Amino acid sequence: MVAYFATEPESLLADALNGFCRVHADLVVRDAGGGYLRARHPSPGRRVGLVSGGGSGHEPLHIGFVGAGMLDAACPGRVFTSPHNRQILEASRAVAGPEGVLHIVKNYTGDRINFGIAAERLAHLGIPCARVLVDDDLATATDGPGPGRRGTAATVLVEKVLGAAADRGADLPELLRLGERVTARCRSLAVASRSHALPATGDPAFELARNEVEFGVGIHGERAERAIPREPLTRLLERMTDPLLAALAPAREEPVILLVNGLGAVTELELYAIHDAVERLLHKRGVTSARCAVGEFVTTLDMRGFSLTLMVTDRETLELYDAPVHTPVWRW
Incomplete structure (x- = not known):
């Protein structure tokens, strides 16, 4: 049996996010509702905002990769639980560029569903949105029906490459094509x-x-x-x-x-x-x-x-x- 170091088990995530934002206050800002973290100094040349997220318990993913050259915002869910679509929607609205927002999503059912709902709501608001699905886990490769390969550690490499491309002013279709090509490799x-x-x-x-x-x-x-x-x-x-x-x-x-x-x-x-x-x-x-x-x-x-x-x-x-x-x- 392992006892985690936490003031209260039920407040571990909130306490951790508070501490993270204090330590890295020069780089990240937590929104007033606590649903997402965004870059304090976003890259000025971007036409498209980059948003990712997922369950907590995988730190430093995704919050540790928010900042210039990578993500504009990250949405942390509860431990091993997808963030709510409302979090994703609010983060996307906050960081969307003039040409929209790109979601970088690990291939898990909950993440796909909630990012998908957020994308539909963004479309109703007139904000262009596309999705790159990361599915790198060879252990779950299958030729038959099913969810397919899981998204794991390659996510940070995909976020890095797409972040640099976004900094260079790539538009949404260009980022989508690049993301699909990189993820496939x-x-x-x-x-x-x-x-x-x-x-x-x-x-x-x-x-x-x-x-x-x-x-x-x-x-x-x-x-x-x-x-x-x-x-x-x-x-x-x-x-x-x-x-x-x-x-x-x-x-x-x-x-x-x-x-x-x-x-x-x-x-x-x-x-x-x-x-x-x-x-x-x-x-x-x-x-x-x-x-x-x-x-x-x-x-x-x-x-x-x-x-x-x-x-x-x-x-x-x-x-x-x-x-x-x-x-x-x-x-x-």
Whole structure:
């Protein structure tokens, strides 16, 4: 059993958002109703506002990526719960540019429904709106009917690339085409050796034997199709990286961006060791890693696990990734 540090369990989200906005008061502003956070200094050249959001418990996603070069606003829902369509509507109205607003949405039923309702309400108000659906999770790929691949850690890469394009004055159709192209070239896989603890009780969300790893776990603690025996790190990383490369099939001249993402309770010491091993593995497979990011970007409360994300790039994508950004998490 895990006891979260909170003044009151039911006020954890509100208290956390208050603290976040105080710490980053130079970058973000919380609206009076508390439904969304917006950039204090939005990029002046934008014709389209960028809005994302989702359940809390994944911090720093999405609130940590609000600011110049990325999101104009983020809507936090309750833990692992989609934000209400009213939050999304209000955020979109607040940051819409002269050519409308783009929603960056992770592929989960609740997110799709609530962002969809908000988009319909925006249309009635005469505000153009489009949606980029992030669906990078290889563990939920299927050829049959169903919701399809989940949206996970690639979301931050998509937000970064689209934010830079919006800064350059891209219009709504251009951003939509770019977002769909970039999302199609991202895949992720996650593993965990321990589940997260449920905030209400502190009990584990699921049980896992000490000698097992959950292979393909979801960012809401969704169980994978299988647990595998614990094995040497190099073999585990091969088991993760090779399917990602097979799904993406990058050409030899196409470099990738590598994102090594902690799910909440893996140390930086381990994450950098994982990165080193994956870089060597990519080199062995003849794949060039042009850029990399290591840290906690999309978490699952205190889950002990990590994910790997690969984004196949070209010159334009790399230029957009490298473009200046100033958010609570990413600054360059």
